[in-house]
Amino acid sequence: MIKKYIKRKHCIKNVVSFIDKDVIKVIVGQRRVGKSYLLYQIMDSIRERGVKTENIIYINKELHDFDDIKTHKDLLEYVKQKMKNKKKYYVFVDEIQEIGKFEKALESMQAEGRCDIYCTGSNADLLSGELATYLSGRYVEIKVHGLSYPEFLYFHKLDNNKDALLKYIRYGGLPFLVNLSFKDDIIFEYLRNIYSTILFKDIVKRHSIRNVAFLERLVEFLADNTGSLVSAKSISDFLKSQKIKLSPSVVLNYLSFLSSAFFVFKVQRSDISGRKIFEIGEKYYFEDLGLRHSIIGYSQVDINKILENLVFLHLKISGYKVTVGKLQDREIDFVCDKGGERLYVQAAYLIENQKAVDREFGNLLKIHDNYPKFVVSMDEMAGGKYKGIEQVNIKDFLSKLL
Numbered sequence: 001m002i003k004k005y006i007k008r009k010h011c012i013k014n015v016v017s018f019i020d021k022d023v024i025k026v027i028v029g030q031r032r033v034g035k036s037y038l039l040y041q042i043m044d045s046i047r048e049r050g051v052k053t054e055n056i057i058y059i060n061k062e063l064h065d066f067d068d069i070k071t072h073k074d075l076l077e078y079v080k081q082k083m084k085n086k087k088k089y090y091v092f093v094d095e096i097q098e099i100g101k102f103e104k105a106l107e108s109m110q111a112e113g114r115c116d117i118y119c120t121g122s123n124a125d126l127l128s129g130e131l132a133t134y135l136s137g138r139y140v141e142i143k144v145h146g147l148s149y150p151e152f153l154y155f156h157k158l159d160n161n162k163d164a165l166l167k168y169i170r171y172g173g174l175p176f177l178v179n180l181s182f183k184d185d186i187i188f189e190y191l192r193n194i195y196s197t198i199l200f201k202d203i204v205k206r207h208s209i210r211n212v213a214f215l216e217r218l219v220e221f222l223a224d225n226t227g228s229l230v231s232a233k234s235i236s237d238f239l240k241s242q243k244i245k246l247s248p249s250v251v252l253n254y255l256s257f258l259s260s261a262f263f264v265f266k267v268q269r270s271d272i273s274g275r276k277i278f279e280i281g282e283k284y285y286f287e288d289l290g291l292r293h294s295i296i297g298y299s300q301v302d303i304n305k306i307l308e309n310l311v312f313l314h315l316k317i318s319g320y321k322v323t324v325g326k327l328q329d330r331e332i333d334f335v336c337d338k339g340g341e342r343l344y345v346q347a348a349y350l351i352e353n354q355k356a357v358d359r360e361f362g363n364l365l366k367i368h369d370n371y372p373k374f375v376v377s378m379d380e381m382a383g384g385k386y387k388g389i390e391q392v393n394i395k396d397f398l399s400k401l402l
Contacts, residue, residue, distance in 0.1 A: 028122070
């Protein structure tokens with residue numbers, strides 16, 4: 001299948017080194033973040049290596065053309081029928097979790113040794129669980145997110161200015177927005193439809209959820225409390241406010257379902273001095289801010305939590321493992337680890353007075369190591385250092401991968 005698309009260089013870079021390697025490439029992420037178009041880009045990269053189109057097998061479980069492929073046996077039979085010569089084949093399966101016992105088919109194809117396999121999925125638990133059981137050590141997971149800020153500028157042909165940043169903050173980074181006008185009624189209607197698809201197809205249907213009304217209230221709760229610690233008490237208080245009789249354990253299950261669909265990220269707290277992970281109390285951030293705003297609306301009142309979510313997403317896109325730092329009675333917004341290196345980040349709307357300086361910079365100054373430390377804000381004149389800590393304007397911070 002040949003499709004027109006805008007290239008995502010950062011995403012393809014994470015995949016090309018695995019082409020023709022004897023591992024299954026599993027591309028995961030929320031629906032509509034661009035996994036399908038990344039497959040098209042990979043196919044074109046393979047064609048550029050001299051592989052003929054007839055040796056590329058493509059299956060997309062979101063298309064009616066492939067409705068008959070329901071089980072691993074159907075998948076194996078389909079692939080077998082397409083293999084007409086003795087050369088190597090490249091198999092692409094989009095939304096593979098829609099195929100029953102798909103892991104058995106992948107195991108069989110890999111064992112035969114004639115296929116280089118690529119698949120996408122929108123459910124973390126199903127993919128990691130089944131693949132870990134059947135294909136431990138024989139697959140690599142590649143995460144795809146919505147557009148980074150530089151990609152957003154490139155896709156929409158925008159200059160890097162305040163107006164472009166505000167569009168990114170308001171509408172998010174789903175790639176399909178490039179086909180829509182920057183108008184609230186148009187974009188948020190599209191985003192509400194995507195939200196409904198994720199909610200009902202990837203969560204309600206997959207996990208047989210009966211209390212859909214509460215699930216929707218829970219999403220609203222997370223949207224309203226983006227970046228706030230979620231604890232048993234906050235859940236209990238929320239249940240009481242909704243006059244709902246559900247155990248906190250059920251609510252925690254619902255939260256895990258939202259995370260497994262890549263709709264929100266659960267971020268745990270870590271003790272900076274001892275690197276201990278706390279099991280109680282975590283924060284939740286959205287994969288796409290536009291989706292968040294389509295649920296509860298965009299409000300300038302929420303700008304602090306919105307910017308915190310934005311900084312978190314950029315750190316994830318940059319490949320960091322992110323936790324919320326705890327240092328005695330102080331909190332560090334983000335402790336970020338990658339490749340044995342670490343950095344600390346505080347996110348704030350504006351550093352307007354000494355109290356804000358003491359809060360944002362003071363927390364970081366309590367950390368006695370030599371890893372880089374940043375305070376990211378929307379201050380126009382942000383730049384330079386304060387006692388060794390770098391203050392960065394949000395636009396500049398988002399403009400490059402770390």
